[in-house]
Amino acid sequence: MKLGIVGLPNVGKSTLFNAITNAGAEAANYPFCTIEPNVGVVTVPDKRLNVLEEIYKSKKKVYASVEFYDIAGLVRGASKGEGLGNKFLSHIREVEAILHVVRCFDDPNVVHVEGSVDPIRDIETISLELVFSDMEVLDRRMEKNNKLAKSGDKKAKYEQELMEQIKVRLESGKPVRTMELNDEDAEFVRGLFLLTSKPVLYAANISEDDLMSGNLDNDYVKKVKEYAANENSEVVVISGKIEEELSSLDEEEKKEMLKEYGIEEPGLDKLIHAGYKLLGLMSYLTAGQQEVRAWTIKIGTKAPEAAGKIHSDIEKGFIRAEVISYDKLVECGSEAAAKEKGYYRLEGKEYIMKDGDIVQFRFNV
Template sequence: MPPKKAVEDTSKNVVAFGRVKNTLKMGCVGLPNVGKSSLFNLLTEQSASAENYPFCTIEPNEARCPVPDEQYDFLCDIWKPPSQYPAYLHVTDIAGLIKGASEGQGLGNAFLSHIQAVDGMFHVVRAFDNDEVLHVDDSVDPIRDLNTIQSELCKKDLDILQKTKIAEEATVRKAGGKFKMLPLFDETTAKIKTMLEADKPVRDGSWTTAEIELINEKIRLITTKPVLYLVNLSMKDYLRQKNKYLPSIAKWVTEHGGQPADVIPFSVEYEQKVWNLREDPEALAAFHAENKVKSRISKIVTQGFTRLGLQYYFTAGEKEVRCWVIQKGTLAPQAAGVIHGDFERGFIKAEVVAYQDFHDLCEGGKSMGPIKAAGKFRQEGKTYVVQGGDIIHFQFNVAPPKKK
């Protein structure tokens, strides 16, 4: 009797849904008039339209915003190079969805395709009462709004799933019996269908490595994307750190596969006030001293960047301090390849010091001498997994071009 097939422990699965790239995007999604475009403006310091009526944003606005990081600031202060390049989070402002968007209501199909093009979502939820700001459903109800968006995205994924199955079956028929549909494909699509019909996002399921790889290769689903829930409060509620809707929102998120850390309360009204005072340091300092509440923009950016599975390492010297964005788990040769393809092909070794070791041992100087003396300067090879915050100098050998 053959041995039973080992069952994969999916709870420890580190294989991720989505694309493996270093230019991934977060998209601002939600109902109309919940604060998406206003947040986008604040994130990117741009002036995308944010008028008070539905469908103000028709085409998705795309921009990037720097990822705030004290480590990067410290290295820039040490070297003071002429060129300084932080890491950036790419953000897309996507027009509002409404009930029925998956069936083409409003401008639904176009908007849903824009969501399909990003890699993660800032789901902006309105949690403030204001008669002067229109609500597409004529009343403020964050739980209803959360259910509406999730339902529409699940319905759109059902449509994507059906079209993918039809295309795969057509490919099998065209092959004339040369190959059959993989049992894994049928099993996985059936599992996806059951979840989506119950309005459960695919990301909340328990998936094997093989299933995730199949979904990534064959099916471009929306509900595999990671989500952060940004709850837009009134300035009054944000300052007093209390809101009548927040407990039910937090409960909904945890009941639908999320974690408490996935909910970030913020206030467009408050952030706009801070932004307007940016050129008056005294007034801004007085405002912060009076209110004792910090901006959440930095947290939104850093958590969005992290949720995409991104990190960065540093190169630092007299000419330049730069963050190089990579996926978590990237090996040293591939990390070098982000700088230039020849660095990956000719990789010899990486000279590495962890940021914290450099910070603690550099004595305010640029020399690696104290770090080497403390045994914290390392040489790593091709199997080294680059860590976020590593300061790296690569050594490589590039073969000269062949003579014609």
């Protein structure tokens, strides 16, 4: 999973990036501090692996991972090359989803590129720049496709008509992701690589004071949630400063601080869970004495394709999958006890994987 962290300058992008990756990306109180995207790889928290490690006495555990890209701050006019706009836009094309950090706190010591704090204006500034960029891409594609469509080519005509609909949506200032598309249309749109077709997760960045006082839904956050609801996007409320503090602590100190602030889980965990939901992802597990491991797949993935995540040869030579649910294995306490109770089952090529399936693939190459 690749998430691109975006937002106007000085909204807390790099602070958040430092917190969730401990990568030490420079965070400074001036625009365009981040030029090339910093990339941090973090593990997906999954307590199930700790339990399986105990059951199997495994030598190691391997978590699934998420890549966070800290992308340069965007300003009005970026689609025309203002600031570092063109670099910013090219980097967004490389990610699967956008994590849009929105400033939801007042602080006279942190300058705002627009001169005041207004989360909806900030969101729309970036959204419009992405729309303008998509319109340029679309115009070029339509111009190229036009002659073929006029010649009577059915496929080209279908594509041209769909692109006309997309253009109308973009001209109204709306992102492509808000369009209702059938499977065929969605497949074509994916091939256009439009920025506004990418799903968005909003991170409402609140102050330390608001977090400590339990004011998670301040007036700024309420506006962001209302805006996100209208386009079926998710919102996660975080405090970048608190997350940065947490990231420098060991596990015990972290638990103590979370308890002190009344936080159930770190912002990173919230972002990853929301990112999984946004992209329709889940994890299946493999377990043994050598290692226990989580593998990320799309919800609805069939067993052979899931096997291909481990190695393409396993997918090609797939015979069957020996499967047990995580809950059933834990209930029994051991593999032997679970087999004795008949909880293991053999599944074929049409089996659709479920979150928490513990699997051993049988294959022949």
